Amino acid sequence: MAETTSRPAELAARLIDSGALGVDWRAAFEAVPRHRFIPDTVWTEDGERLVPVHRADDEAAWLELCYADDAVITQVDDGVPAEPGQVGHEITSSASRPDVVALMLSALEVEPGMSVLEIGTGTGWNAALLAERLGADQVTSVEVDPLVADHARRVLREAGYQVTVAAEDGALGYEPGAPFDRVIATVAVDRVPQVWAAQTRPGGRVLVPWTTDLHNGALVAFTVGREDAGAVMRGRIVGNVQFMRLRAQRGKRASLARDVRRTGQARRSVTDLHPSHALGEYDASLAAGLRVPHCKLIVSHDGDGGYTVWLVDPWSGSWASLEHEPGAESFPVQQSGARDLWAEVEAAYHWWDGLGRPSADRWGLTVAPEGQFVWLDVEEHPIDR
């Protein structure tokens, strides 16, 4: 058995040193060993494929993955790897990156006595950290996949935490435990379920990884209020986190092999807008995500420092590519299908530029019974999406 006892304390120290973790969470991170929550088979990325690593075959490699500063992939293709020979394509459950877990727990602003609902139990590690800090009876966690929920419930029990783990759709929250003081989603949504506000006490906090098709990386911290129409929550972006999507909001996966067709008939042009200015920089790409729906981004590298940016709309079959060679100042573009996806991204970039290049923390999101909308600086300035 590889050495495990000092790992949790080393991880806590690393997270505190990096600034990701507040010292108020140190004891919980030291007390809850991450590896006890990770299943015996995990998965690693091998190009576009996902391949298994079995603890029984290589305990040291498995343990390294458990304590790396990275997410650990714990389920692929909803538990049924798509290809024979155990090769998966889509990540469907994981233990989130430790620094992301730390950032989110810090941003949750919990205090003793508070009750918390977690959406997306996954391995149960985050639920265990909350239970260690607040008491297991204060923590409820909802996981849509029954096998993942069973695993989490079992390892939580074995570690001594009688957390309620419900194998249900977290998009519905968890009415039997409401109202909560805090809700933390560890799964990303484009459309934020209003019921999460309705099941939170007025003044409570709801933390949500918010995503668009093009940009996955905004953590929104909402404050819940009550109005005549019902529960409303308003929030701003407080961090950059990437999560898999809520199962019902997964949409379509883009694949170059499947979606990039009719290359000979593509419309050709040249742009001098650098792809990293429009899509590589956080604030600009966030804005592009607001304006360019149903568009996924894939970057392929050619090994000589060059790369191609692909924009793919798997719904309509439109795609665009933009080639970047090192040192180049203009970039060949190809566009195909009903949409001119690069032109849409360019228009979004100029729109963002015209707004004064707002940083991520200036965007806000309101979720109300009648729907959700995005605003800039103040709610009175909703933006057209």
Ligand SMILES: C[S@@+](CC[C@H](N)C(=O)[O-])C[C@H]1O[C@@H](n2cnc3c(N)ncnc32)[C@H](O)[C@@H]1O
């Ligand atoms: C990134 S993992 C969560 C990590 C987890 N909190 C941990 O500590 O390991 C996201 C989880 O959300 C789950 N999920 C996806 N859609 C869901 C839904 N509608 N309701 C509840 N859980 C969902 C996935 O099955 C997956 O296990």
